[in-house]
Amino acid sequence: xxxxxxxxxxxxxxxxxxxxxxxxxxxxxxxxxxxxxxxxxxxxxxxxxxxxxxxxxxxxxxxxxxxxxxxxxxxxxxxxxxxxxxxxxxxxxxxxxxxxxxxxxxxxxxxxxxxxxxxxxxxxxxxxxxxxxxxxxxxxxxxxxxxxxxxxxxxxxxxxxxxxxxxxxxxxxx
Amino acid sequence: xxxxxxxxxxxxxxxxxxxxxxxxxxxxxxxxxxxxxxxxxxxxxxxxxxxxxxxxxxxxxxxxxxxxxxxxxxxxxxxxxxxxxxxxxxxxxxxxxxxxxxxxxxxxxxxxxxxxxxxxxxxxxxxxxxxxxxxxxxxxxxxxxxxxxxxxxxxxxxxxxxxxxxxxxxxxxxxxxxxxxxxxxxxxxx
Numbered sequence: 001x002x003x004x005x006x007x008x009x010x011x012x013x014x015x016x017x018x019x020x021x022x023x024x025x026x027x028x029x030x031x032x033x034x035x036x037x038x039x040x041x042x043x044x045x046x047x048x049x050x051x052x053x054x055x056x057x058x059x060x061x062x063x064x065x066x067x068x069x070x071x072x073x074x075x076x077x078x079x080x081x082x083x084x085x086x087x088x089x090x091x092x093x094x095x096x097x098x099x100x101x102x103x104x105x106x107x108x109x110x111x112x113x114x115x116x117x118x119x120x121x122x123x124x125x126x127x128x129x130x131x132x133x134x135x136x137x138x139x140x141x142x143x144x145x146x147x148x149x150x151x152x153x154x155x156x157x158x159x160x161x162x163x164x165x166x167x168x169x170x171x172x173x174x
Numbered sequence: 175x176x177x178x179x180x181x182x183x184x185x186x187x188x189x190x191x192x193x194x195x196x197x198x199x200x201x202x203x204x205x206x207x208x209x210x211x212x213x214x215x216x217x218x219x220x221x222x223x224x225x226x227x228x229x230x231x232x233x234x235x236x237x238x239x240x241x242x243x244x245x246x247x248x249x250x251x252x253x254x255x256x257x258x259x260x261x262x263x264x265x266x267x268x269x270x271x272x273x274x275x276x277x278x279x280x281x282x283x284x285x286x287x288x289x290x291x292x293x294x295x296x297x298x299x300x301x302x303x304x305x306x307x308x309x310x311x312x313x314x315x316x317x318x319x320x321x322x323x324x325x326x327x328x329x330x331x332x333x334x335x336x337x338x339x340x341x342x343x344x345x346x347x348x349x350x351x352x353x354x355x356x357x358x359x360x361x362x363x364x
Binding site: 016017018019023049052053056057058059060061062065066069074077081084085087088089091092093095096097099106107109110111112113114115116117118119120121122123124125126127128131132136140141143144145146147148149150151152155157158159161162164165166167168169170172173174 | 198199200201205206207208211215223226227229230231232233234235236237238239240241242245246249250254257261264265267268269271272273275276287290291292293294295296297298299300301302303304305306307308309310311313314315316320321322323324325326327328331332342345346348349350351352353354357358361
């Protein structure tokens with residue numbers, strides 16, 4: 001058990017450094033580790049855990065928490081979560097201090113100007129991934145489009161839209 | 175640089191932890207839009223372009239965008255303690271929630287009603303992400319030159335299924351070089 005918990009922490013710490021594009025972009029890597037190499041779970045369990053993480057509130061990385069939980073209970077969940085967060089968090093905290101110091105230099109301004117549109121594209125790509133992975137039909141996509149237009153114009157709390165979506169689904173409209 | 179309002183005074187670490195917990199636990203279908211809504215529009219402790227810059231930096235670096243952003247936001251508002259408070263708040267409450275959900279899903283997850291509700295939430299959540307992208311695009315400088323890069327990422331990943339790391343790196347280098355040249359050119363004109 002101790003070996004598995006340590007292994008979870010070390011493996012997800014390593015994954016943390018190659019997780020460009022976030023945890024969702026890392027699914028093939030995680031699958032290779034937990035299903036093929038360590039054989040901690042089968043394909044069906046892997047897919048089910050991903051579904052729960054998608055449905056749950058909170059950051060996408062909670063999928064990794066569920067993997068840890070499946071392998072070694074709550075302690076496994078904590079070890080995997082710390083592994084996927086901590087190393088790069090510390091790195092970013094140190095880097096961010098320098099980023100602040102460089103404020104105003106031409107290269108720093110140029111990088112900021114260049115990064116901003118990429119961020120817009122990545123958020124948009126995440127939206128596309130949600131639509132694609134949830135296998136939405138035309139009525140659900142109409143709901144997505146409606147929420148997009150309203151939320152882009154209004155400053156109402158986004159949770160109302162999510163609740164309305166859940167209600168529409170529960171009533172069998174989607 | 176017109177139209178950017180001066181930010182409100184930042185909350186303390188404990189308040190940051192509570193704010194982050196609330197964001198984390200209500201973040202169905204994406205936490206990033208809620209962080210932006212809370213800090214930029216509700217509390218007004220960050221400006222829209224501050225948020226874009228931080229998010230851009232965090233998305234280019236590896237790891238969870240949400241945790242990375244939480245570290246940046248916390249560090250900006252309250253140093254090391256702020257970073258720990260905001261990042262742990264974002265993760266801890268939903269972590270507890272997801273452990274409970276895992277148990278509940280084991281019992282009732284097969285019911286069609288549950289699956290219908292979740293599909294509706296996912297559809298609205300996707301709309302939330304698209305709307306956030308639209309709002310962020312309003313803060314992009316010189317949109318005619320730089321917004322096509324956003325489109326290139328979407329097409330590259332969604333249509334051509336290119337791996338993200340090299341795509342981001344390549345586009346970042348090109349966009350930065352263009353921005354740097356234009357910056358130098360505009361300084362020489364003056």
